[in-house]
Amino acid sequence: MNFDFSDDQKQLRDEARRFLTEKCPPKAVRAVIDGKEPYDRELWKGLADMGFLGVAIPETYGGSGAGHLELCVIAEEMGRALAPVPFSSTVYLAAEALLLAGSDAQKQKWLPAIAQGHAVGTLALFEGAGNPSPKAIKLAASNGVLNGTKKPVADGAIADFAIVAARTASTGRDSDIALFLVDLTSEGVEAKALTSIDPSRNQAEISFTNVKAEPLGAANEGWSILSQVLDRAAVLVGFEQVGGSDRALEMGRDYALDRIAFGRQIGSFQAVKHMLADMYVSATLARSNCYYGAWALSTNAAELPEAAAAARISATQAFQHCSKNNIQVHGGMGFTWEFDCHLYYRRSNALAVGLGSLSYWEDQLIERMRQKNAA
Amino acid sequence: MNFDDTPQEAEFRAKAREWIAANAPREYEDELKKAALGRIQLKHANILEVAKAWQKKKADAGWAVPHWPKEYGGRGASPIERVIWQQEEGVFGKLGALFIIGQGMCGPTMMAFAQEEHKLRYLPPLASGENVWCQLFSEPAGGSDVAGLRTRAEKDGNDWVINGQKIWTSGAHHSDYGILITRTDPTVPKHKGLTMFFLDMKSPGVEVKPIKQANGQAEFNEVYFTDVRIPDHQRLGAVGDGWNVSLTTLMNERMAIGAGVATGFPELFDFVSNLTLDDGPAIDNPAVRSKLANWAVRASGLRYTSFRSISALSKGERPGPENSIGKLVAGAMTQEVATYALDLQGAAGVLNSPEDAEVAGKFQAMLLRSPATRVEGGTDEILRNIIAERVLGLPGDIRVDKDVPFNKIPTKGR
Numbered sequence: 001m002n003f004d005f006s007d008d009q010k011q012l013r014d015e016a017r018r019f020l021t022e023k024c025p026p027k028a029v030r031a032v033i034d035g036k037e038p039y040d041r042e043l044w045k046g047l048a049d050m051g052f053l054g055v056a057i058p059e060t061y062g063g064s065g066a067g068h069l070e071l072c073v074i075a076e077e078m079g080r081a082l083a084p085v086p087f088s089s090t091v092y093l094a095a096e097a098l099l100l101a102g103s104d105a106q107k108q109k110w111l112p113a114i115a116q117g118h119a120v121g122t123l124a125l126f127e128g129a130g131n132p133s134p135k136a137i138k139l140a141a142s143n144g145v146l147n148g149t150k151k152p153v154a155d156g157a158i159a160d161f162a163i164v165a166a167r168t169a170s171t172g173r174d175s176d177i178a179l180f181l182v183d184l185t186s187e188g189v190e191a192k193a194l195t196s197i198d199p200s201r202n203q204a205e206i207s208f209t210n211v212k213a214e215p216l217g218a219a220n221e222g223w224s225i226l227s228q229v230l231d232r233a234a235v236l237v238g239f240e241q242v243g244g245s246d247r248a249l250e251m252g253r254d255y256a257l258d259r260i261a262f263g264r265q266i267g268s269f270q271a272v273k274h275m276l277a278d279m280y281v282s283a284t285l286a287r288s289n290c291y292y293g294a295w296a297l298s299t300n301a302a303e304l305p306e307a308a309a310a311a312r313i314s315a316t317q318a319f320q321h322c323s324k325n326n327i328q329v330h331g332g333m334g335f336t337w338e339f340d341c342h343l344y345y346r347r348s349n350a351l352a353v354g355l356g357s358l359s360y361w362e363d364q365l366i367e368r369m370r371q372k373n374a375a
Numbered sequence: 376m377n378f379d380d381t382p383q384e385a386e387f388r389a390k391a392r393e394w395i396a397a398n399a400p401r402e403y404e405d406e407l408k409k410a411a412l413g414r415i416q417l418k419h420a421n422i423l424e425v426a427k428a429w430q431k432k433k434a435d436a437g438w439a440v441p442h443w444p445k446e447y448g449g450r451g452a453s454p455i456e457r458v459i460w461q462q463e464e465g466v467f468g469k470l471g472a473l474f475i476i477g478q479g480m481c482g483p484t485m486m487a488f489a490q491e492e493h494k495l496r497y498l499p500p501l502a503s504g505e506n507v508w509c510q511l512f513s514e515p516a517g518g519s520d521v522a523g524l525r526t527r528a529e530k531d532g533n534d535w536v537i538n539g540q541k542i543w544t545s546g547a548h549h550s551d552y553g554i555l556i557t558r559t560d561p562t563v564p565k566h567k568g569l570t571m572f573f574l575d576m577k578s579p580g581v582e583v584k585p586i587k588q589a590n591g592q593a594e595f596n597e598v599y600f601t602d603v604r605i606p607d608h609q610r611l612g613a614v615g616d617g618w619n620v621s622l623t624t625l626m627n628e629r630m631a632i633g634a635g636v637a638t639g640f641p642e643l644f645d646f647v648s649n650l651t652l653d654d655g656p657a658i659d660n661p662a663v664r665s666k667l668a669n670w671a672v673r674a675s676g677l678r679y680t681s682f683r684s685i686s687a688l689s690k691g692e693r694p695g696p697e698n699s700i701g702k703l704v705a706g707a708m709t710q711e712v713a714t715y716a717l718d719l720q721g722a723a724g725v726l727n728s729p730e731d732a733e734v735a736g737k738f739q740a741m742l743l744r745s746p747a748t749r750v751e752g753g754t755d756e757i758l759r760n761i762i763a764e765r766v767l768g769l770p771g772d773i774r775v776d777k778d779v780p781f782n783k784i785p786t787k788g789r
Contacts, residue, residue, distance in 0.1 A: 003378065270759075
């Protein structure tokens with residue numbers, strides 16, 4: 001059994017950490033939060049130069065073709081650094097959708113541009129409150145023309161193109177849903193930035209008025225493709241959450257060692273020690289679940305849907321747990337704008353709902369386990 | 376990343392599998408599979424006899440304690456081969472419960488500290504299950520605070536004379552030998568005045584009394600020592616070095632990576648999958664699903680955490696600190712799982728006889744046994760301290776009794 005990343009993959013992780021420590025300190029995250037830039041363009045270019053954007057894109061399409069395990073270790077570092085760039089939207093959602101369902105021409109057009117950092121992509125799925133569901137998609141597609149509104153769309157106001165989930169019929173079946181690829185500079189597209197609990201990442205409302213769009217994948221398979229994309233993204237975002245959990249735990253641990261109260265390090269009080277120990281437990285469970293997700297993702301195993309849901313739940317819980325208790329360990333200082341604790345708290349709660357909420361994935365996990373059991 | 380054996384591991388696994396297929400007591404397989412946490416009984420056979428017979432059969436073929444050296448009753452298997460053996464032994468491994476303390480803790484301590492002559496004499500019958508050993512550490516005045524123990528050992532000629540009481544001794548009533556930690560010098564601080572021995576449990580002055588537990592069972596004992604004589608050559612380690620010897624014992628246990636700790640989740644999932652509530656199948660109920668999912672990811676998280684440790688062993692490395700979370704997570708979880716299974720049964724959840732209760736009273740037994748899991752072998756609180764201190768590097772607790780001579784420390788409680 002070798003249930004671990006290879007030495008090369010670990011080296012890549014170290015390389016990504018060194019790069020992000022230098023290019024993406026909290027100061028860079030704060031520059032985006034303060035609204036100076038919608039995202040860190042310089043960092044985005046750097047990520048392209050390092051080859052990180054195209055690590056899971058085959059060489060034929062301008063990537064390095066290294067693979068998904070390599071993407072997992074980079075994702076972990078992106079989460080750890082709270083990178084204020086449209087990485088997850090572009091790489092986990094748009095690129096994965098193209099890889100799964102794109103025509104050769106679509107791949108040729110967009111994947112090299114993604115790898116080079118020239119194109120930002122996203123997935124336009126949600127239409128207001130609610131979880132991923134064919135029923136919730138109202139945006140209409142008729143003869144390749146889209147009408148409707150998507151909200152929130154992660155990185156929607158900075159994306160160059162979007163994969164849009166649209167309704168083509170109303171039979172009540174999954175096959176009513178089709179995916180379209182839309183160049184967001186097209187006429188009739190209007191994107192408006194929205195404020196969110198995590199201003200280090202862009203959120204937008206995009207309205208489509210008589211927008212011409214090209215289909216992505218077969219018309220009746222939109223929902224099935226979308227489910228696969230969400231599973232793949234669940235594992236990758238899971239690694240971001242694992243990276244964030246570890247960092248929040250470290251911050252709490254370091255502060256508990258540093259801060260003196262009642263004449264001793266606060267980390268010597270059991271109430272504080274046990275809180276940190278519990279954070280370690282959730283972070284460890286999440287990491288292990290995500291490793292299994294990574295294996296399933298990289299081998300395209302039949303276990304992927306179940307593994308992805310487990311990774312998603314575990315990693316969401318861990319990051320929320322670690323980021324909120326990191327503030328608790330810091331006490332009052334944890335609630336200041338000046339300390340970085342809230343950046344992790346914000347990110348953890350944004351990631352927790354971005355691909356569908358915890359309750360959605362809980363339902364998915366049990367449904368998938370039930371089906372496997374019945375089979 | 377893969378789950379494959381190396382060629383060498385595959386060869387070992389094939390050999391183990393072949394031997395088990397030909398020799399395991401298949402007639403008990405079903406009953407062992409169904410056995411609930413902490414309670415194995417066979418309908419038509421004495422569990423002790425079946426367990427001892429299986430252990431002896433393994434010993435004769437060199438499979439008893441595969442990772443021990445050959446001369447002590449093992450086959451010199453590597454740590455990863457030990458894990459492979461456990462995986463292959465599977466449900467029959469439950470028969471080894473009687474020998475876990477002896478082989479997991481007493482044996483390694485003997486190996487590290489006993490005279491060669493003693494090792495050759497005592498270890499092979501410990502491996503083969505002909506002798507059962509127990510570990511006499513906890514006392515009424517020293518549970519989590521083991522070093523607070525008060526059992527005295529006083530030198531008399533070439534012997535030591537033991538007086539005092541141990542408690543929570545698993546399997547003492549079946550045991551032939553035990554390792555015993557005592558206080559040899561009460562005038563120095565508590566960790567410094569301890570000495571370890573091994574002894575024959577049939578020595579005059581040893582009295583074993585079973586403890587009736589809160590769940591009605593009796594797995595543990597009180598052991599009383601009245602002028603028990605132990606020859607000095609049965610001392611393990613130097614006089615006054617008992618604390619370090621005991622740490623060796625405990626470390627060894629932490630290096631052991633089992634075939635997985637019991638969480639109760641597979642049993643719960645199975646139960647819920649076959650349960651119908653007023654409004655339809657329980658598994659379709661969103662509230663039930665949410666609960667199940669939370670336990671599912673803890674169970675899978677533990678499973679894959681052990682895979683990570685096994686991978687380290689496979690590479691010849693020591694497992695990382697991630698291994699330390701197992702009992703902490705699993706202990707609390709069995710209790711929650713059992714509580715919820717009863718909840719789903721409604722008023723009938725109160726019943727526990729195999730005839731009347733749902734799934735033969737499995738969850739009722741689990742519920743009543745589970746408080747012990749959170750206490751035995753390190754309480755949840757001690758385990759959190761261990762993670763905080765050894766994994767995260769936080770400071771140790773402030774110990775007001777650390778530099779005080781033992782006989783000046785105030786005591787109260789049990």
